[in-house]
Amino acid sequence: MKRYIGGSQNKHFILFLLFVGYLVDYLDRMVMSVAVVSIKEEFNLDAAAVGAILSSFFLSYAIMQIPGGWLTDKLGSRRVLIWSIIVWSVFTVFTGFAWSLISLLVIRFLFGLGQGGYPSASQKGIADYFPRDERPKASAYLMSSNYFGMALAPLVAAPMILFMGWRNMFYVIGLLGILLTIAFWVYFKPKESTALLKENSVPMKELLMNSGLWKITVMWFAAGIVNWGLSSWIPSYLMEARGMDLLSMGFYAALPGISTGVAMLFSGWLLDRFFNNSEKYYAAFGMLMSGIFLYLMFTSTSLVAAMVYLNLCMVFKSFAFTVAFALPHKLMSKKVIGSAMGVINMGAQAAGFISPLVMGFIITLTGSYNGAFWFLIACSAISIIAALSIKKNNHMEQPKDVDLLA
Secondary structure (H helix, E strand, C coil), X not given: CCEECCCCCCHHHHXXXXXXXXXXXXXXXXXXXXXXXXXXXXXXXXXXXXXXXXXXXXXXXXXXXXXXXXXXXXXXXXXXXXXXXXXXXXXXXXXXXXXXXXXXXHHHHHHHHXXXXXXXXXXXXXXXXXXXXXXXXXXXXXXXXXXXXXXXXXXXXXXXXXXXXXXXXXXXXXXXXXXXXXXXXXXXXXXXXXXXXXXXXXXXXXXXXXXXXXXXXHHHHHHHHHHHHXXXXXXXXXXHCXXXXXXXXXXXXXXXXXHHHHHHHHHHHHHHHHCCCCHHHHHHHHHHHHHHHHHHHHHCCCHHHHHHHHHHHHHHHHHHHHHHHHHHHHHCCHHHHHHHHHHHHHHHHHHHHHHHHHHHHHHHHHCCCHHHHHHHHHHHHHHHHHHHCCCCCCCCCCCHHHHEEC
């Protein structure tokens, strides 16, 4: 009789722990989008320099995705998760000590290296604790944390900056990493065999030659341009183009994360129930609607209507997000899932580097946000094309018993 390696006794608690880890992950990274308004004034920076600060994190984060996935498959999820949390928390604290533009760029780059191991390791954690048929839905639930983290960041950062300043805000939230590290050290203990990990040969060449993997990556890269462009620049847009104060901006900037996080909780179920084996259409439809609502958002003269459209834009964009992280669990084995997720997430994080930077230059050159939003709409179209190009035979199907022990 066979049993599953990870067991199921505490899998739901482990999913909750990974969820909380991602909340802190996103809180630590996204508070910069709020803090940069104050940093811009203190350091006398233009929009292009702000874009560089926002992008520097994503450059190193993208670079770390494939190595992080490979290390996860070789060393196991527990080691990579714990070290990732320690490193990113240290550099969150260091952000508060920044004294110049250059120092901020360096600190944010190193911060990104620290966070780069968490995505693949958390997905590997799901594979460690959940049987194959439960992984896509568990992954969708886990990734909803990203949007709740985006929502949490402005709600936490805006009042903290107002009452204690941006530097103290970074000191305080960086200390959350201590509690998170302890929690993972005590509770996250997958039943990984050291011998099996040493013997695990990750077929990177075969993986990188897989066309389906790259189509998913391109789809999520283009969708990531929209995701990170909006996440990075919406706080500044609401204050500069819509005339909001800091606290009002914190509230309105949090709404898309809340609505999208709730939508993500149902998105995995919708995908599994109505789009099984038709995931590409689910992603393409989501990006089509996302582009339409983005256009309506920045052309609307009504603030209330613009906020409704922004929320709908982010909700529909999450369809592609769900597919990007759920489909590989369905098509690939636990043996390579860390590396596969590293490749896919590299695309999204490369988008996180490119999008704020390009938008910053467009805003500086044109003096308006409109051109930057048109850039995001064009990327929505690219994501649709990439999603529709995915074919059923573009994957590395593995035997179902690959995750079982005798």
